[in-house]
Amino acid sequence: QVQLQQWGAGLLKPSETLSLTCAVYGGSFKNYYWSWTRQPPGKGLEWLGEIGPSGSTNYNPSLKSRVTISMDTSKNQFSLRLTSVTAADTGLYYCTRVSRGVLPPFYYFYYMDVWGKGTSVIVSS
Amino acid sequence: SSELTQDPAVSVALGQTVRITCQGDSLRSYYASWYQQKPGQAPVLVISGKNNRPSGIPARFSGSSSGNTASLTITGTQAEDEADYYCNSRDNSVNYVMFGGGTKLTVL
Numbered sequence: 001q002v003q004l005q006q007w008g009a010g011l012l013k014p015s016e017t018l019s020l021t022c023a024v025y026g027g028s029f030k031n032y033y034w035s036w037t038r039q040p041p042g043k044g045l046e047w048l049g050e051i052g053p054s055g056s057t058n059y060n061p062s063l064k065s066r067v068t069i070s071m072d073t074s075k076n077q078f079s080l081r082l083t084s085v086t087a088a089d090t091g092l093y094y095c096t097r098v099s100r101g102v103l104p105p106f107y108y109f110y111y112m113d114v115w116g117k118g119t120s121v122i123v124s125s
Numbered sequence: 126s127s128e129l130t131q132d133p134a135v136s137v138a139l140g141q142t143v144r145i146t147c148q149g150d151s152l153r154s155y156y157a158s159w160y161q162q163k164p165g166q167a168p169v170l171v172i173s174g175k176n177n178r179p180s181g182i183p184a185r186f187s188g189s190s191s192g193n194t195a196s197l198t199i200t201g202t203q204a205e206d207e208a209d210y211y212c213n214s215r216d217n218s219v220n221y222v223m224f225g226g227g228t229k230l231t232v233l
Contacts (some may be wrong), residue, residue, distance in 0.1 A: 037224075050222065068132055118167050
């Protein structure tokens with residue numbers, strides 16, 4: 001059974017850089033996309049970005065200039081880096097495994113079937 | 126546009142059927158996925174693809190789609206189904222992934 005274990009600094013000051021890492025245990029790393037999603041306190045889910053098997057990335061346009069997702073296939077890990085954080089970046093950050101593709105006749109699917117437990121990040125001076 | 130719209134809150138009597146809907150242009154070409162989130166827990170996938178339930182998800186959960194609207198139906202709602210539910214899709218034109226705003230389900 002695939003498990004995602006995530007870690008990283010939970011308390012940051014404004015303007016610092018958020019760095020989180022997610023390790024994949026018990027399943028294939030190379031055949032999936034991997035993504036990061038966050039949830040501000042009391043609010044809904046926000047997709048941050050994803051990285052594919054080839055290392056290609058897609059990011060939420062609202063964060064594109066500040067966010068970087070990378071991966072280390074030798075360790076089955078992927079990471080999130082968010083620069084210049086503010087209080088608005090406070091929340092729970094989740095790493096997820098993504099399955100995506102197309103079904104006949106021509107309908108796409110996209111889902112996150114494995115989630116990490118979440119890392120609480122607080123940005124405060 | 127790259128948005129998914131959900132009703133903020135829905136209530137259902139214990140044992141009855143409830144439908145939670147999600148609207149968005151991307152759903153004309155994407156199956157929505159659905160997630161259940163209980164307080165203090167990470168979201169859990171309950172429906173993916175056309176109408177697929179991951180292992181461990183009860184058969185009372187089902188999904189459907191028509192035009193720009195996807196629906197999550199819970200038949201014979203149980204008290205433990207009280208949670209927030211989010212739909213999720215992708216917009217290929219801008220490589221953007223989106224969530225609906227979430228629906229808080231209350232079981233009466």
